[in-house]
Amino acid sequence: METLITIVLDGLQYSSYLFIVSVGLTVIFGVMKILNVTHASFYTWGAYTAAFFIGQFSEMGWPDAFGFVIIILSAITVGLVLGLLIERGLLRRMYERDEVLIVLATFGLFLVLEDLILLVFGVNPYFAYQPMALLESVELGGITRDVYGLTLIGVAGLVALLCWYGLNRTHWGKLLIAVIYDREMSESMGINVTRVYVVTFVLGAMLGALGGAYIAPTVSVTPGFGVDVIVLSFAVVVIGGMGSIPGALIGSIIVGLMRAVAVHQLPEVELFVVFAVMAVVLVFRPEGLFAPAKPRKI
Numbered sequence: 657m658e659t660l661i662t663i664v665l666d667g668l669q670y671s672s673y674l675f676i677v678s679v680g681l682t683v684i685f686g687v688m689k690i691l692n693v694t695h696a697s698f699y700t701w702g703a704y705t706a707a708f709f710i711g712q713f714s715e716m717g718w719p720d721a722f723g724f725v726i727i728i729l730s731a732i733t734v735g736l737v738l739g740l741l742i743e744r745g746l747l748r749r750m751y752e753r754d755e756v757l758i759v760l761a762t763f764g765l766f767l768v769l770e771d772l773i774l775l776v777f778g779v780n781p782y783f784a785y786q787p788m789a790l791l792e793s794v795e796l797g798g799i800t801r802d803v804y805g806l807t808l809i810g811v812a813g814l815v816a817l818l819c820w821y822g823l824n825r826t827h828w829g830k831l832l833i834a835v836i837y838d839r840e841m842s843e844s845m846g847i848n849v850t851r852v853y854v855v856t857f858v859l860g861a862m863l864g865a866l867g868g869a870y871i872a873p874t875v876s877v878t879p880g881f882g883v884d885v886i887v888l889s890f891a892v893v894v895i896g897g898m899g900s901i902p903g904a905l906i907g908s909i910i911v912g913l914m915r916a917v918a919v920h921q922l923p924e925v926e927l928f929v930v931f932a933v934m935a936v937v938l939v940f941r942p943e944g945l946f947a948p949a950k951p952r953k954i
Contacts, residue, residue, distance in 0.1 A: 674892055
């Protein structure tokens with residue numbers, strides 16, 4: 657029973673941070689039809705920014721609880737600055753280009769941003785343990801778990817709820833749906849598609865940065881921090897369906913639980929199992945489990 661509880665909690669915790677990152681990626685793709693490789697840079701910059709400032713303010717004697725404020729502010733700042741610079745500086749010039757060219761352009765920019773991190777933050781690892789240490793640990797089913805990791809599950813649930821509400825219960829969500837289904841018709845009806853693209857990309861960037869900032873206190877933030885997560889995020893959105901928020905949620909849960917089972921029961925196949933699941937899904941559902949319906953133009 658203890659092993660089962662450990663697997664479930666580890667899987668949900670891993671799924672939670674994957675969902676936060678992946679939902680930003682899938683929202684950008686759903687609205688803008690862009691496979692954005694620089695999403696990994698949002699994650700990395702969010703982690704580095706949060707870890708750096710948590711360490712700085714801790715040395716200045718600020719209370720550890722302020723670390724949670726830093727995490728939120730880091731995600732907002734990174735998403736706003738990098739999101740605006742990338743969308744306005746690069747992507748707006750490429751919307752009519754071939755999708756492969758956009759992928760190559762964002763990949764090249766990802767490499768540039770990874771090197772820029774080394775120039776800004778250096779090559780030494782950052783340890784921002786203060787928020788995690790502040791919440792200490794709790795015993796669940798006979799096993800000890802850190803409370804901070806459990807809060808990550810709550811944050812992912814809140815993000816999922818806000819995404820659902822924003823898309824289905826707000827005026828802005830209706831505009832997004834219109835743009836998703838037919839950009840040209842939306843423009844002809846007076847919707848400012850350019851503004852929709854900018855806001856969508858910035859929000860997606862903030863979600864990617866939030867994933868990195870919130871996970872920073874639990875790991876050592878080092879160069880190359882975002883490479884693995886972008887690969888796993890692509891696996892999540894492919895399994896769930898490109899552009900589907902429910903798909904990103906289900907896909908992240910599948911990936912997280914399968915990985916947890918592999919880690920605890922068969923660690924030698926930990927990396928293989930995620931891509932095995934993706935391959936099986938693609939064989940039977942090439943567009944993913946919850947791919948949104950595509951409009952048929954007549």
